[in-house]
Amino acid sequence: MGILEVKNVNKRFGGLQALGNVNLSVAENTVHAIIGPNGAGKSTLLNCLVGKLIPDTGSVMFDGQSVLGRKPFEINQMGISRVFQTPEIFGDLSVMENMLIPCFAKRDGAYSMHAIGSVESEKDVYEKAKAMLEDMNLYDKRDMHSSSMSRGDKRRLEIAMCLSQEPRLLLLDEPTAGMARADTNNTIDLLKQIKEERDITIAIIEHDMHVVFSLAERITVLAQGTPLVEDTPDNIKGHPKVKEAYLGE
Ligand code: ADP
Ligand code: MG
Numbered sequence: 001m002g003i004l005e006v007k008n009v010n011k012r013f014g015g016l017q018a019l020g021n022v023n024l025s026v027a028e029n030t031v032h033a034i035i036g037p038n039g040a041g042k043s044t045l046l047n048c049l050v051g052k053l054i055p056d057t058g059s060v061m062f063d064g065q066s067v068l069g070r071k072p073f074e075i076n077q078m079g080i081s082r083v084f085q086t087p088e089i090f091g092d093l094s095v096m097e098n099m100l101i102p103c104f105a106k107r108d109g110a111y112s113m114h115a116i117g118s119v120e121s122e123k124d125v126y127e128k129a130k131a132m133l134e135d136m137n138l139y140d141k142r143d144m145h146s147s148s149m150s151r152g153d154k155r156r157l158e159i160a161m162c163l164s165q166e167p168r169l170l171l172l173d174e175p176t177a178g179m180a181r182a183d184t185n186n187t188i189d190l191l192k193q194i195k196e197e198r199d200i201t202i203a204i205i206e207h208d209m210h211v212v213f214s215l216a217e218r219i220t221v222l223a224q225g226t227p228l229v230e231d232t233p234d235n236i237k238g239h240p241k242v243k244e245a246y247l248g249e
Contacts, residue, residue, distance in 0.1 A: 001064075003028040003201050004049070004169060009058030011044055011225075018044045019055070020225045026169070026218075031195060031202045033212045036222035037246060042205045045222070046173055049203075050082045051075045062169065081167035083175055089158055091147030095138055098146055098157060099129040102164045128164065135197075136160040136190070152183030156190055163194065170194075172204045176211050188214045213237070221245060 002025035011019040019041045026032045034042050047053040049060055051072040060067045067075050089098050103125045133139040136156055141149065146157065155175055162170060175191075176184040188211055194200060195215075206212050212219065213233050220230040223245035229236065236242055 002026045003063055004203065005059075005061040006045070006049070007059045007061075009045070009048060009055045009060065011041075011048060011053060011055050018225050019048070022058070022222070022225070022227060024220055024227065024230075026201060026203050028168075028201050029199060030217045031191070031204065031215045032218045032220065033216035034203065034205045034220050034222060035207070035209075035212055036228075039224075040222040040245075041225040042222055043173055044225075046082070046171055046203075046205060049075075049171060050080060076165060076167075079166075079168035080171065081162040081165050081169070082171040082173070083155075083158055083162055084173060089146050089154055089161070091145070093146055094142065095144050095146055095149070095157060096129060096133065096142040099133055099138075099142075099161060099164070100125065102161045103129045103132070106165055132160050132164050150183060151179050152186045155179070155183070155187055159190065159194070163198075167200065169201045169203065172202065172206075174205055174207055176206065176208050184208065184211060187211070191215055 004024070004026040006022055006024040009019055009022040010017070022045060034045065036042055044053060048055045049067065051067065051070055051074070054068065062078055062080060065078065067078065067080070070078070107121065107125055130139065133142055136159070138153065138157060138160065141153065146154065149157065176187050179187065191202065192215065195202065204215065216233055218230060219233055219236045221228045221236065221242050228241045228245055229239055231239070
């Protein structure tokens with residue numbers, strides 16, 4: 001049993017079958033990549049895991065519990081955090097201010113932002129945000145306007161904000177899209193560091209095969225809404241079905 005078990009998930013948008021009988025099992029403490037051509041249904045699948053979309057049929061189990069019918073914030077509280085394709089940070093706030101938001105939300109819960117914490121616990125929240133920024137090599141940039149950071153640093157901050165939720169499963173949708181090579185390599189190193197330092201499972205949608213082969217232990221190939229193959233990176237390289245899906249051979 002994986003920490004994430006997707007069984008026979010189907011999702012239609014009108015006449016379009018975006019997902020057809022998708023099965024996916026992600027083993028705990030591994031990095032599992034989901035790859036496939038544009039329009040294969042990767043983001044739709046991810047949206048079904050975090051409650052942004054509800055599958056028409058099928059089941060999604062996280063750590064033995066169904067996520068279906070739960071709201072995104074409830075799924076987040078179950079231990080799933082998600083990084084978006086475009087960094088979702090508050091550009092007008094400083095790096096530290098951004099970092100404090102999920103740290104306070106973690107303390108107070110999603111619906112109690114008005115909860116009055118003691119000065120002592122406020123200090124704890126600040127210390128937690130500081131420690132997270134230090135761990136992510138962002139503390140020196142704490143007073144910087146977030147919008148003026150490089151794309152790689154924005155991504156780093158967003159990942160740090162997700163990690164402050166202490167997720168057991170981190171989902172990333174094309175985290176290196178639009179990045180220069182240096183930022184991409186930094187993101188690979190960051191994800192490796194996270195994997196080494198924490199008990200965490202990572203599921204990553206990624207286009208860049210350099211990123212996929214640097215990180216993934218298992219790869220699922222999705223094409224036209226259906227998993228084609230699931231295997232180790234070595235076996236996926238040069239797999240005839242994968243070539244066919246990508247190159248239309
Ligand atoms: P990928 O992330 O693999 O590129 P998507 O999951 O975004 O693919 O999309 C899969 C298919 O579903 C595409 O044909 C896309 O146009 C369609 N699709 C995605 N979201 C919606 C939506 N909200 N409404 C209608 N069609 C959608
Ligand atoms: Mg997508």
